Amino acid sequence: MRRTFLGMPAFPEAAARAVADPVLRANLRHATHTIRDKRARAVAELDDWALLREAGRRIKDRTLRHLDTHLLRLEEAVTAAGGTVHWAEDAAEANRIVTGLVWATGEREVVKVKSMATQEIGLNEALEAEGIAAYETDLAELIVQLGEDRPSHILVPAIHRNRGEIRDVFRDRMADWGRPAPDDLTDAPADLAEAARLHLREKFLRAKVGVSGANFMVAETGTLVVVESEGNGRMCLTLPETLISVVGIEKVVPTWRDLEVFLQTLPRSSTAERMNPYTSMWTGTTDADGPGAFHLVLLDNGRTAALADEVGRQALRCIRCSACLNVCPVYERAGGHAYGSVYPGPIGAILTPQLRGTASEADASLPYASSLCGACYEVCPVAIDIPEVLVHLRGRVAGRGGRGHRLERAAVRAATWLLDHPGALATGERAASAARRVVPSRPPGSGAWTGGRELPEVPQRPFRDWWRENRA
Ligand code: SF4
Numbered sequence: 001m002r003r004t005f006l007g008m009p010a011f012p013e014a015a016a017r018a019v020a021d022p023v024l025r026a027n028l029r030h031a032t033h034t035i036r037d038k039r040a041r042a043v044a045e046l047d048d049w050a051l052l053r054e055a056g057r058r059i060k061d062r063t064l065r066h067l068d069t070h071l072l073r074l075e076e077a078v079t080a081a082g083g084t085v086h087w088a089e090d091a092a093e094a095n096r097i098v099t100g101l102v103w104a105t106g107e108r109e110v111v112k113v114k115s116m117a118t119q120e121i122g123l124n125e126a127l128e129a130e131g132i133a134a135y136e137t138d139l140a141e142l143i144v145q146l147g148e149d150r151p152s153h154i155l156v157p158a159i160h161r162n163r164g165e166i167r168d169v170f171r172d173r174m175a176d177w178g179r180p181a182p183d184d185l186t187d188a189p190a191d192l193a194e195a196a197r198l199h200l201r202e203k204f205l206r207a208k209v210g211v212s213g214a215n216f217m218v219a220e221t222g223t224l225v226v227v228e229s230e231g232n233g234r235m236c237l238t239l240p241e242t243l244i245s246v247v248g249i250e251k252v253v254p255t256w257r258d259l260e261v262f263l264q265t266l267p268r269s270s271t272a273e274r275m276n277p278y279t280s281m282w283t284g285t286t287d288a289d290g291p292g293a294f295h296l297v298l299l300d301n302g303r304t305a306a307l308a309d310e311v312g313r314q315a316l317r318c319i320r321c322s323a324c325l326n327v328c329p330v331y332e333r334a335g336g337h338a339y340g341s342v343y344p345g346p347i348g349a350i351l352t353p354q355l356r357g358t359a360s361e362a363d364a365s366l367p368y369a370s371s372l373c374g375a376c377y378e379v380c381p382v383a384i385d386i387p388e389v390l391v392h393l394r395g396r397v398a399g400r401g402g403r404g405h406r407l408e409r410a411a412v413r414a415a416t417w418l419l420d421h422p423g424a425l426a427t428g429e430r431a432a433s434a435a436r437r438v439v440p441s442r443p444p445g446s447g448a449w450t451g452g453r454e455l456p457e458v459p460q461r462p463f464r465d466w467w468r469e470n471r472a
Helices: 011-019 024-044 049-064 068-078 090-106 116-120 123-129 139-144 165-178 187-206 231-236 256-270 303-307 312-317 325-328 327-335 346-356 360-370 375-380 388-399 403-420 422-432 463-470
Strands: 084-088 109-112 133-136 211-212 216-218 222-229 241-248 278-283 293-299
Touching: 011 024, 011 327, 011 360, 024 256, 024 325, 024 360, 049 256, 049 312, 068 293, 084 090, 090 165, 090 211, 090 241, 090 293, 116 123, 116 211, 116 241, 123 133, 133 278, 139 165, 165 187, 165 422, 211 403, 216 256, 222 231, 222 256, 231 303, 241 360, 241 422, 278 303, 293 403, 303 312, 303 346, 312 346, 312 388, 325 346, 325 375, 327 346, 346 360, 346 388, 360 388, 375 388, 388 403, 388 422, 403 422, 422 463
Parallel strands: 084 293, 109 133, 109 211, 211 241, 241 293
Antiparallel strands: 216 222, 222 278
């Protein structure tokens, strides 16, 4: 069983461990810089990128405002097309539904399309606990699964691994899961891909149940959409007799016209492609073509709570392109595991604390896992103002109290009073100038924040005095 994020330490501790690993840093730097440069070139090809981005933002906001209506319309359309819709309030309910559906087929193994929603709810672990084997078929997910690892990137879950490490994982572990890797396997990309292809092929041909997520759901026709690059998704979505899709409720778009915008912005933002190699769409069931039974599990798991937050709800616009991860200086150094969630990087720092809450130290640390440089906002194809949400969530964490935050709040209260009393502020400034030789150059304390910062030099005379004299 692959490792989960349960029991992970808070971000500062996990990040400190990660930055001490030079191989990990080199892997991440190489991969993120390659993808981000390609993305920039792909986006620059479009003259109307800014308009597409704005259209995406508006479509998502408009849809979220009337989410209940669109979901009911979707349910109606899926049902009319021969599918069955299930509603899951949380991870436990979703896992119960999927496990029950697989048991009902009599099968004990499923093939999976890469899906963030099923990782979020820990579906593989829930299935395994009930004696059902779940086989990941996306290449990077396969590497993570065989290596009993955790995913560290939304799009490239094994981004922390280099080719040599992947070859070792294939050589050591493939035989435990099915067809072994060739003895003379090299670390050439074509050889690794061929080994994975042969290993997976027998699973595709044998599987009777497929499990997927979806990138989008079109309410007007009840159509689900998966975009991918390898073709494994197409196999899982068409070959099995039963298809079960677990999808977050925010993935609905009202019409095909709305979908058009995202099918332009998502590939360029994620894989820097003009269009995805494979875009699979299905609507319910069709006689003698594809799965004969289709189940859609609509997942809430904290999304309704996020929707109720006026600032935080913009995180639900996310189309999981991962562009924000690839430009983030914190992610580049700390890597994905440090975020303690299947959603790493800037989007994880605002999504996880909203989906899971901030009760645990690990989740409460996430809004602070950022320098607030704003690079994530610049690249986001749906214009999520991630820095704004980070600051908002920091306010929520600080508002809860606790020793560190009591001090912070006392300091903010003192600063508020001082700025409200200009006379006292001027006296304080003059006193600081008079005592400038004894003012320390570093803030007091030896914490991680204070230890790494210097205080600004106190000027010989306060600016307001200089201004009074020189204004004329
Ligand atoms: S927050 Fe924006 S940039 Fe980041 S994954 Fe989501 S859509 Fe992409």
